[in-house]
Amino acid sequence: xRLTRRGRVVVICLLAVPLLVALWLTATERAGAGGxxxxxxxxxxxxxxxxxxxxxxxxxxxxxxxxxxxxxxxVVRRIMDLNNMSTTIVRPGQRLHLPAD
Numbered sequence: 281x282r283l284t285r286r287g288r289v290v291v292i293c294l295l296a297v298p299l300l301v302a303l304w305l306t307a308t309e310r311a312g313a314g315g316x317x318x319x320x321x322x323x324x325x326x327x328x329x330x331x332x333x334x335x336x337x338x339x340x341x342x343x344x345x346x347x348x349x350x351x352x353x354x355v356v357r358r359i360m361d362l363n364n365m366s367t368t369i370v371r372p373g374q375r376l377h378l379p380a381d
Contacts, residue, residue: 332373333372339356340352343355343359355379
């Protein structure tokens, strides 16, 4: 069976697209994993206390209030990991577990 030039292009694209999608998905998962300090389970800690989100609160403001002087980005990521959150959006009345350390 002989393929025309167009046929070869179609076959290559059909093989390349799933591979590129798989690579993109893998890269996306790794990009959200954070650095070694975030991926190390011993640093994530267990739930410390629980806070209730108030009107006007954001994950960033809660992290700053609960861990003043700390790296707010890391605290936000640890709160998200501890509460299995995929987004930083919080709603008034929502309960959030904070890391113990």
